[in-house]
Amino acid sequence: MKATIWHNPECGKSRSTLAILQGRQDIDLTVVEYLKTPPSRSKLAQLYRDAGMRAAEGVRTFKTDAEERGLTTADDETVLDAMMVEPRLIERPLVETEKGVRLCRPPERVEEIL
Template identity: 70%
Template sequence: MKATIWHNPKCGTSRKTLALLEETPDIEVTVVEYLKTPPSRAKLEQLYRDAGITPQEGLRVRGSPAEELGLTDDSVTADQILDAMASEPTLIERPLVETEKGVRLCRPQERVQEII
């Protein structure tokens, strides 16, 4: 099975999720350091749709400029959040993992077990 993780090596949860993937037999892992190689807006939209969450649920608030940009306000649309994430990848909560079984925002890291 192939798995892609949108990873931040400075994040403990992301590192633990990656370790779970690497320790699982028969998984070929592709690591995308999303701060260096951000996903496109269309890819983000697809990942959240496939994960069954909204862009609001995928918004990283802690340690990001989300509040200063007004993105935590209830009137902000999913499209506005996706546009902001596409231009400022620190707004993307991590880690996102995609396999043939689906996509999960792996917080906590054990959520990756649902799709491997």
């Protein structure tokens, strides 16, 4: 099975999710460090859609000004625009497989799509 993780190596949850994926012999894994190589706006919108989430649910609030800027309740277009300018606003890790997409917080949520 193919899997892609949008990963931040500085994040413990992201590292834990990556370890789960790397521990599986049946996973053909692509790791994207999204702060260096952010997803396109259309890809990010597709990830949230496939995860059954609004973009605002995927906003990182810890150590960001997202709440002060109203991003946690903003419409998808506003949130995606902000994420394109500041990829650090993207909560991580997002994992995509042929079975779906999950924001893996907690990391064990990845099991739902494996």
